[in-house]
Amino acid sequence: MASASRDGTPGRRREGGNPRSSDSNNARGKASGKGAASRGAAGKKGAFAGKRGKPGAPGQHPSSRKPHRKGSSHVDVESGKIRLNNSKPARNQIANGEGEGATYVADGMRLQKVLAAAGVASRRGAEELIAAGRVEVDGEIVLEQGLRINPDTAIIKVDGARVVIDETKQYLALNKPKGLHSTMSDEQLRPSVGDLVAERVMAGQRLFHVGRLDADTEGLLLLTNDGELAHRLMHPSFEVPKTYLATVRGEVHRGLGRVLREGVELDDGPVRIDKFALLEVHQGESLVRLTLHEGRKRVVRRLLAEVGFPVIRLVRTDIGPVALGKQRPGSIRVLDNREIGALYKAVGM
Structure with missing residues (x-):
């Protein structure tokens, strides 16, 4: 069985080839029966040796990188055994994944x-499925958390059925x-996103914007067809922060940040910001940066107008x-995997 250290590096595999049979129930039996015993013996010398700083078996990939996630060793295995598998099995199940393993x-x-x-599940739910021995990569059951794979080439199965990578x-x-x-689209034919x-859209992509800008x-502005993430x-309730640069009329004093952090009453309720910085004051105008997690209509403009700027x-x-960076106005770029993963983490997915 594949065993990966906290940094995603695989440990020693058992001798004797592929432990996965075509029967998913039998595979889970191995994970809880004989497999558990072999992990107790081989795991200490192989995968877990790296955690104590001892040299592992040949073929291991030692790493000094930060552990995957604090507390991942306490994943609830029992919940993983009964957790619903929400994946949509691939139509083409020909690939059996019996190769050299993960x-x-x-x-x-x-x-x-x-x-x-x-x-298939939320990220935490996926960890429980892995811990319960229900996930297979390239013909090998993976039990430890954090294994890094190439999703474009790896054959992944849950409960014996190959998973569609959407x-x-x-x-x-x-x-x-x-x-x-x-x-x-705008009914008045005004320029729109x-x-x-x-x-x-004409090519078949169904996109919608995440939030609004007047x-x-x-x-x-983020665009996606991932409804759950957008929601x-x-x-x-998820309090995702948003940062703005505002050029305002008037010379802002540094005490304004304290006022905004304590909260300002608007006609639809109080508003508090998370962070504030005065960047520049020049010829009766000021440049400020503020961060808040409010999403009400024109809330930044109304907030600054209320305090006199x-x-x-x-x-x-x-x-x-996700940061705008040096992206030019009117341009669109595809988010990379790191940004997508960070967005998922920010909302607990």
């Missing part, structure tokens, strides 16, 4: 994240220019872990 890929994606992206999901970052409305992604506000990013220009630069 292969560690240094820059790959952690197995639990791959399973979460495929809709390649239809889209995650895009748009730098919305001023004057563009945050709608996919939908105009920038018209070709993608027409006068520029900056980062969580917009829901106030009306907004001249407003740009959203960050949504959670």
Whole structure:
């Protein structure tokens, strides 16, 4: 059985070839029966030797990287045994995955994240499935957390059925220019976000924007067809922070940050910011940066106007872990795996 250390590096495999049979129940029996005994003996000399700093078996990949996640050794195995498997099995089940076993890929994606992206379970749920011996990679059951794999080439099975890696999901970052409305189509035929992604929509991609920016506000807007992620990013209970650069009329004093952090009463309730920085004061105007997790309509403009500094220009630069950077106005870029994974982590997926 494959055993991976906390940094995702595989340990020593058992002698005797592929432990996986075609019967998924039999495989789980091995995980809880004979496999458990062999893990107790071989695991101490192989996979777990690296954790104590002792040399492992030949073929191991020692690593000094930070452990996968604090507390991952306390994954609930019993919950994993009864957890529902929400994956959609692949139509083509010809590939049996009987190869050389799970292969560690240094820059790959952690197995639990791959399973979460495929809709099998949440990331925590995927960890429970792994711990319960229900997940197989390239013909080998993986029991330890954090194994890094190449999701494009690895054959992954849960309960004996091959898992579909959903390649239809889209995650895009748009730098919305001023004057563009945050709608996919506008009844009054005004310029909208939908105009920038018209070709993608015509090609069959169903995209929608995560949150809104008013027409006068520029900056980062996320586009996706991942409904669950979009819902969580917009829901106030997940408190995903958003950062803005605001040019305001008037010379801001440094005490304004304290006022905004303590809270300001608006007509629809109080608003508090998380962070504030005064960046520049010049000729009766000020440039400030503020971070908050509010999502109410025009909340930044209303907040600054309420304290006496009306907004001249407003740009959203960050949504959670995703930053606008040097992306030019009107351009769209595809989020990389690191950014997508960070968004999932930010909303507990």
